Amino acid sequence: MARFGQLFQELAEACISHGDSKATNYIVAGNGLYITDLDAMREHRFKGRFRRAFTRDLVRFMQNWADLPEVSSMFREEIDKTRKTICH
Numbered sequence: 143m144a145r146f147g148q149l150f151q152e153l154a155e156a157c158i159s160h161g162d163s164k165a166t167n168y169i170v171a172g173n174g175l176y177i178t179d180l181d182a183m184r185e186h187r188f189k190g191r192f193r194r195a196f197t198r199d200l201v202r203f204m205q206n207w208a209d210l211p212e213v214s215s216m217f218r219e220e221i222d223k224t225r226k227t228i229c230h
Contacts, residue, residue, distance in 0.1 A: 143216045143217055143219070143220050145170075146168070146175065146217065146220055146221030147219075147221065147223055147224060148152070149175055149177075150199075150200070150220070150221065150224040151223070151224050153196070153199075154196060154224055155173075156185065157185055157186045157187075157189070157192045158183060158184065158185050158186070159183065159184050159186065159192065159195035159196050159198070160177065160180075160182065160183050160198070160199050161182025161183055161184060161195070162179055162182050162202070163173060163199040163200070163202040163203040163207040164203075164205075164206060165203075165207075166178075167179040171195045177211050182222060200221050200224070203217070203219065204217065204221065
């Protein structure tokens, strides 16, 4: 969970949105976390556009866990830390 929080934090700091944050677009292998399906990934120049796109990413990511409330709660804690991040 923390690694996902860290990844979202890094993306937010760089003003990057994924564009399709479903669970199958992330691979956890060993200690690594890898992002796939990068065709919709964007680096944003404008904070407003980034915030909208990043919020959509987070909402889409959380939809993956709608039927798993315990997992959803753990991810929610990490994501709530990230929501406050504003790109430079």
